Amino acid sequence: DTQMTQSPSSLSASVGDRVTITCRASQSISSYLNWYQQKRGKVPNLLISAASSLQSGVPSRFSGSGSGTDFTLTINSLQPDDFATYYCQQSYNTPYTFGQGTKLEIK
Amino acid sequence: QVQLVESGGGLVKPGGSLRLSCAASGFTFSDYYMDWIRQAPGKGLEWVSYISNDGNSIYYGDSVKGRFTISRDNAKNSLYLQMNSLTAEDTAVYFCAREPRDRSLDYWGQGTLVTVSS
Numbered sequence: 001d002t003q004m005t006q007s008p009s010s011l012s013a014s015v016g017d018r019v020t021i022t023c024r025a026s027q028s029i030s031s032y033l034n035w036y037q038q039k040r041g042k043v044p045n046l047l048i049s050a051a052s053s054l055q056s057g058v059p060s061r062f063s064g065s066g067s068g069t070d071f072t073l074t075i076n077s078l079q080p081d082d083f084a085t086y087y088c089q090q091s092y093n094t095p096y097t098f099g100q101g102t103k104l105e106i107k
Numbered sequence: 108q109v110q111l112v113e114s115g116g117g118l119v120k121p122g123g124s125l126r127l128s129c130a131a132s133g134f135t136f137s138d139y140y141m142d143w144i145r146q147a148p149g150k151g152l153e154w155v156s157y158i159s160n161d162g163n164s165i166y167y168g169d170s171v172k173g174r175f176t177i178s179r180d181n182a183k184n185s186l187y188l189q190m191n192s193l194t195a196e197d198t199a200v201y202f203c204a205r206e207p208r209d210r211s212l213d214y215w216g217q218g219t220l221v222t223v224s225s
Binding site for chain 1: 210
């Protein structure tokens with residue numbers, strides 16, 4: 001199975017900050033990497049697919065990059081609505097696997 | 108608009124069975140792969156299974172293989188998950204999700220809670 005490791009597991013930041021979350025795959029997954037945002041008690045929301053494709057309706061302050069084994073999610077100018085947990089997920093091979101999540105909290 | 112509505116969750120004893128359903132609307136169901144994902148209380152997301160649009164390709168996560176069966180009825184726009192030999196470790200909110208060609212999970216249902224307890 002392909003293991004997905006996110007770092008950091010938690011992160012404190014302030015409104016207006018730029019933050020980067022990293023996701024590393026245990027083997028190459030090409031660009032089959034997706035990012036989701038989940039707020040407490042809510043359903044996960046797809047932010048970015050195929051490593052860097054921003055979903056319709058997602059603010060442009062979110063961006064994704066990477067290929068192979070190393071990927072990043074960057075949020076520019078954090079807004080209050082962005083404080084949530086973020087998950088990466090590989091869909092290159094089965095079983096699909098998620099990272100353990102990164103909880104983004106207000107400093 | 109795309110809607111996915113899960114049902115069938117509830118309280119079940121260890122060793123018991125449960126069948127979850129996911130009713131889809133707002134898109135051509137037969138064009139899409141569909142997935143089940145679960146989330147144990149306070150934990151992260153765990154992918155459970157997917158089924159191809161025609162039902163001919165099916166995969167399972169290691170923790171449910173041999174116990175869970177995914178199926179679909181394209182005529183009824185419905186996805187199912189038959190869960191057998193349930194254990195406490197299967198306690199989770201179960202989500203169905205749509206999988207487009209880029210293999211993301213672009214729409215999710217609101218989830219249904221399965222609790223396995225004596």
